[in-house]
Amino acid sequence: MPELGEYAVYVLTSYAATLVLLAAIVGLSVRRSRRVKRTLQEIERG
Amino acid sequence: MSIWEYSNPKKFMDWTAPVVPWTFGLAALACGAGLVWGFFLTPEADKFGSTVKIIYLHVPAALMAINAWFMMLVASLIWVIRRHHVSALAARAAAPVGMVMTVIALVTGAIWGMPTWGTYWVWDPRLTSFMILFLFYLGYIALWEAIEDPDTAADLTSVLCVVGSVFAILSRYAVRFWNQGLHQGTSVPVATGGRTVSDVYFVPLVLCMVGFGLLFLALVLLRTRTEIRARRIRALTARAHRA
Numbered sequence: 001m002p003e004l005g006e007y008a009v010y011v012l013t014s015y016a017a018t019l020v021l022l023a024a025i026v027g028l029s030v031r032r033s034r035r036v037k038r039t040l041q042e043i044e045r046g
Numbered sequence: 047m048s049i050w051e052y053s054n055p056k057k058f059m060d061w062t063a064p065v066v067p068w069t070f071g072l073a074a075l076a077c078g079a080g081l082v083w084g085f086f087l088t089p090e091a092d093k094f095g096s097t098v099k100i101i102y103l104h105v106p107a108a109l110m111a112i113n114a115w116f117m118m119l120v121a122s123l124i125w126v127i128r129r130h131h132v133s134a135l136a137a138r139a140a141a142p143v144g145m146v147m148t149v150i151a152l153v154t155g156a157i158w159g160m161p162t163w164g165t166y167w168v169w170d171p172r173l174t175s176f177m178i179l180f181l182f183y184l185g186y187i188a189l190w191e192a193i194e195d196p197d198t199a200a201d202l203t204s205v206l207c208v209v210g211s212v213f214a215i216l217s218r219y220a221v222r223f224w225n226q227g228l229h230q231g232t233s234v235p236v237a238t239g240g241r242t243v244s245d246v247y248f249v250p251l252v253l254c255m256v257g258f259g260l261l262f263l264a265l266v267l268l269r270t271r272t273e274i275r276a277r278r279i280r281a282l283t284a285r286a287h288r289a
Binding site for chain 1: 081085086090095096097099100103104107142143146149150153154157158160161261265268269271272275276278279282283
């Protein structure tokens with residue numbers, strides 16, 4: 001872990017917020033993609 | 047073969063299927079390398095201390111927030127001029143990704159502002175235009191959701207996209223236009239080449255910018271594929287109701 005000094009809370013909060021937001025958009029996109037794909041397959045199979 | 051044939055929904059699904067996982071993989075590699083390098087292996091800056099490490103999040107996110115809107119503008123204009131459904135769906139797919147990039151830029155900018163400017167927020171031209179860009183993203187997404195007919199939604203959101211482009215341009219050039227406020231000028235001006243970031247920070251920053259760009263591309267391709275499938279579901283369901 002690098003020495004962040006008095007600004008540690010600002011740096012770590014920035015990284016945490018960014019990683020959470022990126023994980024959220026990737027996770028939601030992948031989940032919806034799978035759900036829609038499965039629904040289409042079910043409809044096409046009849 | 048014309049380039050427009052790639053925007054045929056069937057062809058688009060075919061060529062993007064193998065591209066999406068590779069793009070995600072390359073994005074993870076570039077983002078991982080850039081962020082690890084930037085966070086663990088770069089020194090503190092004289093002016094910013096350790097907060098300089100926020101640059102690896104803030105600059106790539108801000109870059110993609112603006113470029114995502116321009117990508118949506120191009121896709122919207124293609125829809126308006128050539129009526130390619132995939133381009134309208136690609137614009138729709140890009141909006142939430144662009145909005146998340148805008149939120150990251152605003153949040154990391156606010157957090158960075160406190161130790162450097164002594165405040166989380168000021169009504170500075172660049173910050174204000176970025177906030178308005180975020181509101182345009184919200185409005186764009188809401189408009190798509192509010193209109194039932196997809197062609198009408200694509201038409202109206204295209205108009206909104208053209209109007210919002212003013213704020214995307216202002217977000218990029220606000221510092222140059224008004225020459226006031228707290229926010230500094232562009233750190234890596236591509237046109238002039240006169241970057242203000244020293245070499246030790248520049249390489250991981252470029253890696254992060256490439257990584258965020260690839261992540262945006264991967265997400266837009268994935269989400270466009272989802273929108274194409276959702277459109278097919280609506281068509282099949284409507285056909286079943288008519289029968």
